[in-house]
Amino acid sequence: MDIEIIKVGMADLNSAHHPCMITTLGLGSCVGIALYDSAAKVVGLAHVMLPSSEQAKNNSNTAKFADTAIVKLVEDMVKLGARKERITAKLAGGAQMFAFTQGSDLMRIGYRNVIASKEKLKELNIPVLSEDTGGNYGRTIEIYSEDGRLMVKTIGCGMKQL
Amino acid sequence: MTISFDELNNLQMDVLREIGNIGAGNAVTSLAKMIDKKVDMAVPKVKIMGFDKVSQILGGEEMIVVGILLSVTGDLTGNMMFILDTFAARQLVNILIGSDSTSLSFDEMELSALKEIGNILTGSYLNALAGLTNLRILPSIPELAIDMAGAILSVPAIEFGKVGDSVLYIETEFSEGITKVLGDFLLIPDIDSYEVLLKALGVIE
Numbered sequence: 001m002d003i004e005i006i007k008v009g010m011a012d013l014n015s016a017h018h019p020c021m022i023t024t025l026g027l028g029s030c031v032g033i034a035l036y037d038s039a040a041k042v043v044g045l046a047h048v049m050l051p052s053s054e055q056a057k058n059n060s061n062t063a064k065f066a067d068t069a070i071v072k073l074v075e076d077m078v079k080l081g082a083r084k085e086r087i088t089a090k091l092a093g094g095a096q097m098f099a100f101t102q103g104s105d106l107m108r109i110g111y112r113n114v115i116a117s118k119e120k121l122k123e124l125n126i127p128v129l130s131e132d133t134g135g136n137y138g139r140t141i142e143i144y145s146e147d148g149r150l151m152v153k154t155i156g157c158g159m160k161q162l
Numbered sequence: 163m164t165i166s167f168d169e170l171n172n173l174q175m176d177v178l179r180e181i182g183n184i185g186a187g188n189a190v191t192s193l194a195k196m197i198d199k200k201v202d203m204a205v206p207k208v209k210i211m212g213f214d215k216v217s218q219i220l221g222g223e224e225m226i227v228v229g230i231l232l233s234v235t236g237d238l239t240g241n242m243m244f245i246l247d248t249f250a251a252r253q254l255v256n257i258l259i260g261s262d263s264t265s266l267s268f269d270e271m272e273l274s275a276l277k278e279i280g281n282i283l284t285g286s287y288l289n290a291l292a293g294l295t296n297l298r299i300l301p302s303i304p305e306l307a308i309d310m311a312g313a314i315l316s317v318p319a320i321e322f323g324k325v326g327d328s329v330l331y332i333e334t335e336f337s338e339g340i341t342k343v344l345g346d347f348l349l350i351p352d353i354d355s356y357e358v359l360l361k362a363l364g365v366i367e
Binding site (some may be wrong): 004009010011025026027028029030050056061066095097098099110136137138140152155 | 213217222223224226229231305306307309310311312313314315316317319320323324328
C-alpha cells in the first residue's frame with residue numbers, strides 16, 4: 001500500500017490519518033514530539049525549537065515552542081478524529097551538538113526542550129511511552145500511522161525503533 | 163528595544179551585508195597567509211532567510227557537514243559559527259597539511275587542523291568587526307562537530323529563534339588554484355547585542 005509521506009520542517013508541525021508516515025530530518029537540539037492515537041490511527045509530529053512561548057518576544061509561530069506546539073498538535077489531531085485521552089507520545093532529539101565548557105544558555109537548550117515537552121505532556125495527561133533524547137548527535141525521525149512506531153536514524157550511532 | 167532580523171530596514175541590512183563582506187574578506191586573507199598561497203574570494207552572499215530554508219543551504223538536512231562554533235564575549239556577546247560540507251573540509255585540510263586524501267572522515271590531527279582553520283577564519287572575521295565598530299569582541303576556543311546539517315544548524319537557528327523567525331548567514335566561496343571551497347559564516351548576536359552592534363555602526367540612534 002502506498003503511504004503518504006509528510007515532511008515537517010524546523011518550527012513546524014503536522015498531523016494526518018492512516019496511512020501515512022510523518023518525518024522530520026536532522027533534529028539537533030530541537031525536539032521531535034510524536035503523538036499517536038492507535039484507535040483512530042491518527043498521528044502527529046512537531047519539531048520544536050524552544051521550551052516556552054512565555055519568555056519569547058515574538059511568539060506568533062506556535063510550532064516553535066514546546067508548550068504551544070503540543071497544544072496545537074493535539075487540537076489538530078482531535079479535528080482528525082483522535083480522542084485526547086487516547087493520545088500517547090514518543091520523544092526524540094534534544095541533543096547537545098557542541099561540547100562547550102562554558103555553561104551558556106545555548107548549550108543546555110536541548111535538555112530544556114526535552115524537560116518542557118515532558119511537562120506540557122504531563123499537564124495534558126499524555127503518557128510518554130518512550131524517548132531517545134540527549135547525547136551529542138543529530139537524529140532523523142519517522143512516525144508511522146500503522147502502529148505508531150517511531151524510527152530514529154543517526155549518522156554513526158545506528159538506527160533504533162521506539 | 164529588541165531588534166530582530168525580521169524587522170530590519172534596508173539601510174540596516176546593507177550595513178550587515180557590508181560587515182559580512184569585510185569580515186569574510188579578512189578571514190580569507192588570513193587563510194592565504196596561513197597556507198602561504200594566493201586565495202581568491204568571490205563576493206560573499208549575505209542572506210536573511212526563514213528556518214525552513216536554513217538547512218537547505220548546504221544540500222539538505224541530512225547532508226553531513228562540519229560545524230565550528232565559538233562563543234563571543236566583551237561588548238558584543240553571542241556566538242559565531244563557520245560551517246562547511248565534508249568535501250570542502252577535506253579540501254581545506256588538504257591545502258593546509260599538503261595531503262591529497264579523498265577520505266571524508268578525519269583523524270585526530272586533521273580534526274585539530276580543521277579547528278585551527280575555523281579559529282583563524284572566525285577570529286579574523288571578528289577582528290574586522292571589532293575594528294569597524296570599536297567594540298571589544300573576545301572569541302572563545304572553538305568547538306567542532308560533524309553531523310547532519312539540520313542538527314548542526316539547529317544550534318544557531320534556536321538562538322535566532324529567540325528573537326524572530328529568520329537567520330542571517332554569509333556564504334563565502336574561496337579558491338586556491340583550481341580548488342574551490344564553499345563555507346558559510348553565521349553571526350549570532352545575543353538579543354541585547356543587536357542594538358549594541360547597530361548603534362556602534364551608527365545605523366540606529
